[in-house]
Amino acid sequence: MTATLADVAARAQVSPATVSRVLNGNYPVAAATRERVLRAVDELDYVLNGPASSLAAATSDLVGILVNDIADPFFGIMAGAAQAAIGEERGAREKLSVICNTGGSPERELTYLTLLQRQRAAAVIVTGGALEDPEHQAAVGAKLARLADAGTRIVLCGRPPLPGDSVTATLAFDNRGGGRRLTEHLIGLGHRRIGYIGGPTERTTTRHRLEGHRAAWTAAGLALDDLVVHGSYDRRSGYDGVLELLRRDPELTAVVAANDTVALGACAALRDRGLSVPEDVSVGGFVDLPFSADAVPALTTVRLPLYEVGVRAGRLALGLEGAPPGGLATVHGELMVRASTTPPRTGRPSRSSPRP
Template sequence: MTATLADVAARARVSPATVSRVLNGNYPVAAATRERVLRAVDELDYVLNGPASSLAAATSDLVGILVNDIADPFFGIMAGAAQSEIGGGPGAREKLAVVCNTGGSPERELTYLTLLQRQRAAAVILTGGALEDPGHAAAVAAKLGRLAEAGARIVLCGRPPLVLSGAGSGSGTGVRPAGPVAATLTFDNRGGSRRLTEHLLALGHRRIGYVAGPEERTTTRHRVEGHLAALADAGVAPGPLVHGSYDRRSGYDATLELLRLDPSLTAVVAANDTVALGACAALRDRGLSIPDDVSVAGFDDLPFSTDAVPALTTVRLPLYEAGARAGRLAMGKEPVPPGGIATVHGELMVRGSTGRTRA
């Protein structure tokens, strides 16, 4: 049965008028109340229908760009590049790009997809790694399917291809690509991480610590897998590994923990460049020199990487180029890649933060 506005009001324990105010955004509502209403909208999959659908159709020039953290340059660069490509162009209608900041919350991600469906979005771009949770992946795929059925183009940028568990394709794998996704631009995080660790091994490092990102994110797993594969190929035992957030503070704290676990470390690989800055600060506070005592490497090649002291060795992901391409795909300005999937490779950038181990 299709959910009604009254159903949402009952679930959120508010009046129908309050639900309308939250959804229309035309009246101030307390943050806690707004969250309850949006959660109810998501749980009931509420979408305008009937006579009201004509109002929603008027917003079909809307394009949603979902990011985990707009303050993180990784996401800001991709969102800005995508937005630069989202427009009318010669003879076409202008489009309005809206950046939806999930804060890394899976609930907010689903809620935004529901609201974009309600607004009859022309396209949706999802950026960055995905949550490693089959239930959430299935829920995302279901919402993308409804968006696609309504005519929206769906693009994944910096995510692995979306798959559904338990829906075998006849290959015996038990998974199949999610049909509603029009195009996927997936980053080669494994390959980039492998090359980074191979670089450190070539410099003589054998005691390498790793500051990883959140355990539940695909980006984290893929980068760790590339690192471990390089070590295994070289016959080198893995060093200590500590998980944390993708921020500077996490890099600082995790590096102190790595030094506690193994004071003889000669290199630290960080989940990304921001984490690497925290790692560098922790090493300096311990009186260690970079790279003479400990080498440090990051990932992504964010704009500040070349200005760090010393400049960071990292893997450059073409974030702007990928975001711009996602925008063109979302607007139908560029053909979908063969099979709907294109792999975006990284480039090893060797700078002053890594050097040979001391004899």
């Protein structure tokens, strides 16, 4: 049975008038109350009646772009490129694109999809890795299916494909292949004591890149020394991760980082331990963010064409480009070999404490 505004009010334990204020945005509402109402909207899958909504006439001009963290260049570059592609269109195709920053919250991701459904968005672009949670993935799939049924174009950008036919197109990064190529590079240089700093364990991106790393060991016929730590996709995780890896193996000769930001944190920790990159420890990253080539030393990494993929996602969202065969395009990374990796040197002194 279709949920009503009164049902939302009862679930959120507020008055129907408060629900109306939150949904229409025409009156100040306390942040905690607003979150409670939006959570009830999400849980009940409440959608405003189209003819009764003053927003209905404008909804075909809206494109929503979901990101985990707009301050993270990985998401910012893709979202900015998609927004630029959407903004190039004029006339009947012109759309208003909005960035929906979830902060990595599964609840906010679902709420944004509900709000975009309520406003009858013309298209939705979902960026980045997915949460490794079957219940949440099923909920996202259901939300996207409802959007698609209403005529919304759905584009997954840098995200694994979903089952079903609700998605217009999926542009998926080959994170496994990129992770494998980076570790193969280090093994080819002669490294056998390689530490790995992964991202959050609950993200598909983390699992796929780590699977590629492990596959490189298997392909080389080597016994896997699974020296792995996990953290966030930020500099602090790289710094703390290296300290833990050195604690476990003071003779470490190489580090693979979850992304370039993590890699820079790893390099800082190595310097603070009196170790040089790459003479003492080689470091590799992932993504090839704009600063990576200008780091000292320049960072070896796997380049993902974030801008190009973002532009393509924007064009797909507007229907300016046909969907790839089967709706899925796999985007491969390119290994960028730079100065942060070199063959290991023998007889490196072990240093496990900071410089004086």
